[in-house]
Amino acid sequence: MTNIKTLSSFVFTGLIAGLSISAVHAQAPAKADDPLLKIYRETPPKINDLVHTKLDVRFDYKKRYLYGKEWVTLKPHFYPTDTLRLDAKGMDLKNISVVKNGKNTPLKFTYDSLTVAIKLDKVYHNDESYTLYIDYTAKPNELHVKGSAAINDAKGLYFINPDSTEKGKPVQIWTQGETESSSAWFPTIDKPEQKTTDEISMTVPAKYVTLSNGRLASQKINGDGTRTDTWKQELPHSPYLFMMAVGDFKIYHDKWRDKEVNYYLEPAYAPYAKQIFGMTPELIEFYSKTLGVDFPWYKYSQIVVRDYVSGAMENTSATLHGEYVQETPRELLDANYDNGRSTIAHELFHQWFGDLVTCESWSNLTVNESFADFSEMLWAEHKYGKDEADAHSYNAMFNYLNSPDAAKKDLVRFHYDDKEDVFDVVTYQKGGRILNMLRNYLGDAAFFKGLNIYLKTNAYKNGEAQQLRLALEEASGLDLNWYFNQWYYGAGHPVLGISYKWDDASKTETVYLQQKQDGQTFKLPMAIDIYAGGKKERHKVWMNDKADTLTFTVASKPDLVNVDGDKVLLTAKTDDKNLDEFAFQYFNAPLYLDRFEAINAAAGHQSEKVAQKVMIAALKDPYYGLRIKAIRALNMTNDDIHNAALPVLASLAQTDDNTLVRAAAISVLGKLKASGNLDIFKQAVTSQSYAIQGAALTAINLLEPTQALTLAKGFESDNKGALTIAIVNVYATSGGSDQWNYVFNAFKNAQPQAQFNMIRGFAAMAGRVDKPDYAQQGIGAIKDFGVKFKQFGIAPTIEGLLNDIKTARTKLNDTASAQAADDAVKAIEAAK
Template sequence: MTCLTFGSLSLALFTVSCKSEKSALVQNSENSAVAEASPEARIDSAKLLRMIREKNAEIAGYQPSAKRDFDLLHTELDLAFDWSNQAVIGRAKLKLTPYFYPQKELVLDAKDFEVGAIYLLNGEAQSKLNYRYDEKQLRIYLPELFTSKDTIQVEINYIAFPDRNSGSGSEAITDTKGLYFIDPLDTIPGKPTMIWTQGETEHNSKWFPTIDKPNERFTQLFKLTVPDSMVSISNGVLVKQEKLENGLRKDYWEMKLPHAPYLAAIAVGNFGKVEAKWKNIPLGYYVEKGFEKGAAMVFENTPEMIGLFEEKLGVDFPWPKYDQIVVRDFVSGAMENTTASIFMEELRLDEREAIDSEWDYIIAHELFHQWFGDLVTTESWANLTLNEAFANYGEYLWNEHKYGKDQAALKLVTEMEGYFAESESKQVDLIRFDYADSEDMFDSHSYNKGGVVLHMLRQHLGDEAFFKGLNLYLKQHAFQSVEIHDLRLAFERVSGQDLNWFFNQWFLDKGHPELFFEVDYSQPENILLTVYQVQDLENLPLYQLPIEVSWYEGKSRKSKKFQMTSSFQQFALENEFPVTQVYIDEGKNLLARRNQEISTAQYALQFKESTLGVARYEALDSLVSREAKDYLIEILPIAVRDSFWSVRENALGFMQNDPEWRNQIQGLEDMVYELAEKDPKNSVKAAAIDLLAAWDPDKYQMAFLRLANEQSYLVASSALMGLVRAEENPVDAAVIERFVGERNFRMIIPVAEYYILQKVKSKGPWFLDRVDQLSGEGLYFYLGYFSEYFSRFPEEGKDQAVRKLFHLLEKDSKSFVRLGAFQALMGFADEEAVIKKLNQVVLTEKDEKLKNYYNYFLEALN
């Protein structure tokens, strides 16, 4: 019989319970001839203890899929809002049936409510029910035992207080209120009054009672009482509007198709709406009034995205409409609520700002969720990557379709690097049931690694099998919850392949391969490749990997794939013609850390002959990091004319660090000037202007004066900064005054720089006003200039500036803005009162990483 029991037993109990006269555990090696004769038979007690602790932790920390006692069929909410007290006044009617076993108690998630009467409804009749409530769950006592053949309806009257007991969330979702009142009393200048919700993971039970688990699904009818001056948006379709007294209106939003509780959503505010359409699907882009033209441009690719995803998946957009709503102070980048995605305020752009909108990735991400996450939903948070990996890969598919394979490949490399950075301190399974908190699942494993793993699966299966597998997966599990094996089985059924090996090593285990390559060029007619897997094989998998080797015969690219199935393998290329250089995973499709000796000359050749933009980008980056000047003199003139815009931009950015490049490469300055004038990509034009300004801002004043009037803020702001940095002939103050009324942070920062460099007094009110106007990333970038001006010229309003910075540090919902405020306040670190208050405020910071950052600097000061 087995002696191992992994409960709460200590090691002492374990050894006692397992001991016998012929014990295999040697208690005293002096009395054991076997131990003397066979040292390898001795038990490593430290290792055994560690193993027992690990097994105990596995069982104790296991997070199962939620048990289903009831099936929640339909949710009807009748909601009104107490704006002054930030409360939700609700009546919920829930229709349910016992899932399998008979039930006499109904347990609902309901956080921070004041609960009123609860009734069991039977047609027009109702009977009052008893209940117990602990401010997290509502336990309702039913009058009799109900079976799975019964359907019951309960009514719950309540007031919800989302602001009570709110806590920090994850890196992806930074708060847990569920429902948010934004400036509810209309007291903050420039900020609109609105309500919006964010239910993931299990936060919608902060504003309505439900079974707040991802493996639950219901249809819904939400009746929202709102001011008749405002617009409401929710899941499904607006079926009725009813005018009420006192300037109120009731909107009826009906969702006839079932979805998970965390995907339910509402938004209320003074929104403008842009209407569009894909086939018979109405599309709405909601944004603060005055930004409609910008929204039309920001979201203009939505119909084309839907068309692409329908074509790839073979499954039509599954919902009756799709709205995209931009709100203030959102606690994440965006959220894929069914039929109604909500986005952060950075997507609130005016018509001019939208020229350089780079938000396609997040729009594609939330849209792809409408299939992966909404139509088919993860069964448990342990399987979260089934939602987020697909959404991340939706970004890749859109880039590949719209902007080309080079941009998509570089996006994939960025995803890998994000995962690799996290893996330095965290290596966990993609599918993991041992998380401490569901919020922990929102990391670069679930998102970045998961998306790259899907890409590798596509590479392995081929496009036809991959997308047919997704089609089968979606159709088989539409309106259902899924786990990782459902995905594997769909691909196996389509492809005829056993894929356990792939899913086991990538989804059900942690880490990634560490590869060491050697290439033997001694026989150019038959190149020999040697590969070692050097990751920690005691704790990480030994991977089966496809290794693509490519080379060039003239301008023709050739390639072969080899399958690695052991820790050490050699492959013969068997090439028909002599080869002087080969490339391993040239397209960067493999999630692996690579170690290979590649010379500077080889990187230079890679740049010159590779047809893949991502490989040229890598080669240029490597040459730059090695400061290979002799090779760069040859490469840079080619790089600034590269067909891939990111290579051009990278080359321009690198040369800003060394003003001598303009003199070392004949004709280079003319090439850069031509890019500043004519490049089709505005970010490249801006980088070229920045380079000219770094080289000789005085020489290009006339060009900068003209380019500062460009419609693109990227281009205009770079030109304006070039004007500001002229030294021999500083730009005329009258020119700067033309831009002081600008509201975009890209234009505000050069003006602020001018006032600081030229020591312009009496601009305190201008600096203070911009803090109130800016938000998000624009505010973050501005705060350093704001702090510098008032630290240099305290008489201009330093005390007021410090108060505003402390307000941001304490109140702003964006962690990076709070970080920026802290960094700006460090500019006044010589003042005892500022340091004293900083020490007090830091104690209230909910973000532990941010708090640790604050304390590190404050301890140094103290």
């Protein structure tokens, strides 16, 4: 599962200084004295085991019902039993019978709307199986169940635009099983510890295509305009990984070795299937070789659906993606690794970690999701280079370190309020970093050999963290109890203070390390690199206590002592280097985070020559993300910075090979409001990149608003992303009622991050537009946004914008709109 990310997380920035919140892994504050947190969440006992699940389903689009017939084969796990309990949420159960010799014998059962208790026809032993027939109707839209920050709904089966009433939206059906929502569309034992083969027959309108797990075994044309597709999943997997999708999709057929690889997209995006998903065969090959276990399923398909309730889902052999990955070539020009590609890598890795070997219980979700998070960095490193991987890893660590209450939660979590709570920054981002530290400690050969042992030992079964530990110990020959006890079964992270002292008389460099966190002391193996006399010397050390003093003999005063030379430690740190040392670090230490830290240090001291040298050099950093960081951090009011940076920025704006760097440079040049740069902006506004066009349009608007207004009108028929935001902002300053409908629809149809980025301009236009009805439309949309995302701390900013609208409408004598703005503020304040 990838949660709606930036997916790995949309991050609200720009309106609230210093705020960076992941909607993907938002952490609800722990409830004081919550009795549910005191419950030990044991792995559910296995009374009966699923063996095979056969489904025959058809859909009632008008009622939003599924009519199902099921034949489920089970056997007692160990002890004899004459009872069975199945999860079946919100269904009409019409018949439950045992099937023997081709005959159905009805059984007695009791049903409480969530689970059904069935009295079997006899006592069964674990050397015999039995098959039940169930005739049922699933009513997902009548089921009232809660989701989570990760998975925002839990009704299992979704009818999208079933009445064709929403113009431009396709008619689709799709399912979402994690965590325990498959039992909203078929009765089952809905626990991750269960494994079953399956066969699903779907009767659908003949014009649509279908997708499910496994292979398409048959297709039968019926006489009533429908077709029945039968899919067979002949290797066992957990019920939450069952999936169905139905709709008007175009299929692009690719392959890996001799296996099918398919991409299902809406027809409008089908021509770009290879550009969106084309790296998949290479990914499968890389993961197969790295793990020493070939891709284990019959085929691998990826499908993109509308209105998905999370980011993506790793259904066995059939991953389902939200529509954010569905982009045109122009949008793909501006795509960085976090725009869909990391999600594609994440979900594929789940086909091994999560699908082939599945967490035994949600307490051990780390063996699914931490690995998938880790894989994002692993693929970035292989495909795009170590800087990309390290940037991705640092951003993940930042999200964890800045998430409230995350430091109080164990990675393997036997106590929680709700199973959905485990889908958070601890399981994802922290877990991924823990695996990377372990990889660094053991070395690649031993680490990946351990993963190979874990996968082969537990294939088509379940796993937990202790089995991972044993596999890594078998591979490496090292005891890892200390590592798993502190990182998997403990909470928090080290808060590390680092300081230094040089003694010229004794030629010794002393490094003082102090862990400042409350609670446990972390045992930290690390590398310390000492740069002196033109050479680098590496020391492998262990920090075993809350405070350690390390002494090194060095021929001359070091230019730099670089603690955690591999930059892998999961830690919040304060490093007492001076500016000269950070500058040396930028130019000599090799890694992304070395340069990142140096740019941070230099950005705060741009009046100093050594900092200026770093900032100007960083404008040409080999990694595009650090070029952007340096561009945005420039203090252009400083004459030395201005004079040195200006020609570099002009060059970057016109020639950099990364569109986001060019856009960032144009944005900084635009804020200078220098007419001499107008030709650069006019040339840039013709780019195929929406990011470059958006930056250029904004820059032109600062110099020539009338020309910007004309340009904006010309872009209305083809705009996305940054260009859409720029158009909204141009109309907010220069447009009128004729432009309101465009602005309103652009805001309403945007993704949450884009809405946040354009909301200030949107609010300004709502404040001054001459029609009160339009103003109230805008107020309502802003109120809805504030209520929906209040949990991320944005309420004060949104309320401030609404108060600004109230003031503006009052000056226009529009008392109705002013009152609407006031009411909107109260609604946000009252929202939970």
